[in-house]
Structure formats: C-alpha cells, structure tokens
Amino acid sequence: MAAGQGRSAHRGRRSAPDQREQIIEAAYSCVSRYGMAKTTVEDAAREAGVSRATVYRYFPGGREELLAAAISWEQMRFFARLYDEVHDAGSLEELMERGITFAHRAIKGHEVLQRVLETEPGLLLPKLTVDQGRMVALVGSFLTHYLERHGVVGDIDAGFASEFLARMVLSYISSPGRYDLEDPVQVADLVRAELLAGILRAVAT
Amino acid sequence: MTYCIIVISGSLALLRGDEHGEPGRAADSGTGETVAAVEALTPAMASTSLESPRPTARLRIIDAMLACLARQGLGKTTLDDVARQARCSRATLYRIFPGGKDSVLEAAVDTEVARSLSALAVVMGQASDLESLLVMGMAEASRLFGNNEVLRRLLELEPEVLLPRLTFREMDRILMTASSFLAPFLARWLAPVEAERIAEWATRIVVSYLLCPSEAVDLADEDQALRLVRSFVMPAVAIMQQSSYPAGSDRVKTPSQTDPSQTDPSQTDPSQTDPSQTDFVQPAET
Numbered sequence A: 001m002a003a004g005q006g007r008s009a010h011r012g013r014r015s016a017p018d019q020r021e022q023i024i025e026a027a028y029s030c031v032s033r034y035g036m037a038k039t040t041v042e043d044a045a046r047e048a049g050v051s052r053a054t055v056y057r058y059f060p061g062g063r064e065e066l067l068a069a070a071i072s073w074e075q076m077r078f079f080a081r082l083y084d085e086v087h088d089a090g091s092l093e094e095l096m097e098r099g100i101t102f103a104h105r106a107i108k109g110h111e112v113l114q115r116v117l118e119t120e121p122g123l124l125l126p127k128l129t130v131d132q133g134r135m136v137a138l139v140g141s142f143l144t145h146y147l148e149r150h151g152v153v154g155d156i157d158a159g160f161a162s163e164f165l166a167r168m169v170l171s172y173i174s175s176p177g178r179y180d181l182e183d184p185v186q187v188a189d190l191v192r193a194e195l196l197a198g199i200l201r202a203v204a205t
Numbered sequence B: 001m002t003y004c005i006i007v008i009s010g011s012l013a014l015l016r017g018d019e020h021g022e023p024g025r026a027a028d029s030g031t032g033e034t035v036a037a038v039e040a041l042t043p044a045m046a047s048t049s050l051e052s053p054r055p056t057a058r059l060r061i062i063d064a065m066l067a068c069l070a071r072q073g074l075g076k077t078t079l080d081d082v083a084r085q086a087r088c089s090r091a092t093l094y095r096i097f098p099g100g101k102d103s104v105l106e107a108a109v110d111t112e113v114a115r116s117l118s119a120l121a122v123v124m125g126q127a128s129d130l131e132s133l134l135v136m137g138m139a140e141a142s143r144l145f146g147n148n149e150v151l152r153r154l155l156e157l158e159p160e161v162l163l164p165r166l167t168f169r170e171m172d173r174i175l176m177t178a179s180s181f182l183a184p185f186l187a188r189w190l191a192p193v194e195a196e197r198i199a200e201w202a203t204r205i206v207v208s209y210l211l212c213p214s215e216a217v218d219l220a221d222e223d224q225a226l227r228l229v230r231s232f233v234m235p236a237v238a239i240m241q242q243s244s245y246p247a248g249s250d251r252v253k254t255p256s257q258t259d260p261s262q263t264d265p266s267q268t269d270p271s272q273t274d275p276s277q278t279d280f281v282q283p284a285e286t
Helices: A004-009 A016-034 A041-048 A052-058 A063-086 A092-108 A111-119 A121-149 A158-174 A184-195 A197-204 B003-012 B023-041 B043-051 B055-072 B079-086 B090-096 B101-124 B130-146 B149-157 B159-165 B168-186 B192-211 B222-241 B275-285
Strands: none
Touching: A016 A041, A016 A052, A016 A063, A016 A111, A041 A052, A041 A063, A063 A092, A063 A121, A092 A121, A092 A158, A092 A184, A092 A197, A111 A121, A121 A158, A121 B159, A158 A184, A158 A197, A158 B192, A158 B222, A184 A197, A184 B222, A197 B222, B055 B079, B055 B090, B055 B101, B055 B149, B079 B090, B079 B101, B101 B130, B101 B168, B130 B168, B130 B192, B130 B222, B149 B159, B159 B168, B168 B192, B192 B222
C-alpha cells in the first residue's frame, strides 16, 4: 500500500495492488466465460472497467502475462483455502487426510479448471507445469514449518521430507490413480503408507 | 489418438540417440531384438510388423520419424522429411504406413516405448532384492526419461502437445499402464496387490522429479535414489505388509513366496515340463 497521502490524492481510485488484482480477477472471470484462447486484453479491460493502456501498465507482456497471472491468482486462492482447511489439524495424519480430501474435491469440482482441461489443455498445462516448482516449494515450505513446529522430523532432514511429501500430495490430488479419494478408508491407507510411513518411522526411532 | 499416451509411457525410454542420425545403422544393429521387444510388449504393434514385407524399411522409417521429432518437433515434421531422412520414397513410406503421418507416429512411439521398457526390464531383472530393484529401476527410468532426446525436445518445442498427456486424468492412464508393466518385477518380493501399489507409486515419484526437477534430489543418481527409497518407500512397504494394517477389503496379506521363474508361465523352461501333464493329455487323444 502507498502512503496515506497517496490514498487521499486518489480518492475514488483504487490503489495499485487493488487495481492489479481487479484486472486479474476480471481476466479470470473472462476465462471462466470464454475460455483461455478467446480471452483478450480488451475483454479483461472492459470487465475490470479500465482502459487497455492500464492493463498494459500492470502487464507489459500483454495477454500471455495476464493469463499467467490469472492462473497463479486462482492457484493462490486454492492454496489459501487449503491452508484454512488444514492449519488447525491436530496431527500430521489428520492434516494429510483433511488436505487430500479437500484438495481432491476442490479440483474435481472446479468448473473452470475442468472445462479448460477438457477444451484447451494445451493452453493451460504448459503454464501449470511452469508453476509446478513454485507449488512444490509452497506446499513444501508449509510442511517444513509444520514438521519442525510439531517435532515430527526425527532423523530425516525436514526439507528433504517435506519436498517429497509435497510432490506426492500434488501428484495424488491431481491424478489419484488407483485410489478413490472420496473413501476415507483409502485416504487413511494412503496417508499412513505412501505419504507418512517414512516420516513417522523416523520420529518413532 | 494413442500416440500421445505413449509418448509419455515412452518417457521410460532408452534411446539409442547415437543411432537416430544414422537410420541404416539403427536398422542393422537393432532389428532383431527391437522387433522381439515390440512383439513382446505391444501386441497391437506386433501384428503390424509381421504384416510388413520389409521390417528393415519399416524400422528405418520409424527411426527417421524419431530423428525428425527430436530435431524439429511434431508440428513441423512432414512425411517428406521422414522419407528423406529414411532415404526412401514417399511411395514406399505410404506402402508401409498407409495411414500416413499419424500411423508412422504411432509406430514410432510404440517402438520407442518397447525399446525403453526392454532396457528398463534388463536393468530391473538384475536386482537381487526389493530395495535394489526400486533403486535401480527408479534411477534407470530417470536416466532413460531424462536423457530421451525426443521427449526432451518435444517438451521444449511443443509442451502443449505433450503435457496434456502427462497430467490429471491422462496421467492416471499412464500410471495404470506403467504399473501393470512394473508390477511383475515387484511381485518377486511382494504380494500382487502391494506390487501394483508400489509400482504405481514409484512411477509417480519418477515422473514428479522428471517433470519438475528438484534442486536437492537427482533420482538418476543411485545414491540419491537409495536415500529416497530407504527413507520413504521401504518403511511404507513394511507397513503395507503388516497384517494388522487396516487396508482395502480384499488385500492379500502374506508376501508372495513365488519363485520368479514361475511368475510368467511362458518363461518356464520346456525341458522341465512336468511329465505327468503329458501323461494326462495322451490318453485323451488316443
């Protein structure tokens, strides 16, 4: 946020971070209506009620940069909801079970994501893949923090364990494979074996 | 089209990169074993290769397609490019592949997958215990995938072609395909249910570190693969094998004691055929 004088000088106008987010949100809403291929800078500007020049001021890369920002924005909203869902879990097992169940449902029930995956996967997936390292780092750093705070590290390096765990969580929630993640018994099974067996054993020893 | 699925399963691929620029040599040196591998691993493909009047020309075209993919990607590769690279005419190409580009591509992908899987199988066949099987298999698969020129170039040039086949529901299909190939190797030491489960998991691990390389872990390095397997995979195997473990309904609880030579009946040595079976059959025939 700018200093107080900035706010008074621009009464009625949004501050920069707000306006940037407003444009991103507008772009996302265009994608949800028209798809990625058909969303233009013009659409997003109109939706946000700003000029094209304003959009380009925040996103000099134009359409591509704006779309990438919209995808990252929605990902961040997803991880924020995931955090709300799991942050007060009483144990690592519970954290994983709640997180996986929630994330799997959120992905399956995400209409915009599912429609884009269906109709224009070639546009979305390269962007998601570029973001994948960031997602692993994001989930991983949350887990490192959790593992250290709850003393569940044992003789395994916390960074090593949480990176692995983050990768596996991201893999299972997007492609459950043999598991039905709607079934609490199977989720518990997955969490205690594939996800946490090594980490919990390291604590026990 | 099936080709894309397979490009990925083909991530397991061992590529004879050195042969791609020299199709003639590739055909000469690899025909027999490659065709055998293809027939063993991809039944649909086997019939095609048997129908082909000249398997050598066929393989030359396939290798030419792979070389073109590695050089210029899928979109820019034309049948003329493939024919030129294979040093054959368009007419010959169409005679062998009446379906044109799509069918050459499909055959190329199938062949690549068969080569990769057979290379992986050779390595995994040398394992002396479960841990070494996992370590050798994951490290070798990481090297095969990571060094696969075709895969690398396609990811670089045309991620929009490849990635949709590597993620979400498409990834589920690859996981199924890969785990049914890998599970029999694991079944030397695990019950069938655990074998499939671990096979799928190992595939995920390799794919995750390949598509999104880690700064900290390089699975192509056997020591690092060993550290990961010991830290995370073996403890889970132990848990899966505990009979008290509250697992899925029809889980098989006891580890398999199956002799590896019996896991595939077709590999049974004919000289050891039980004579009583012959005795049993003969009276029925006479």
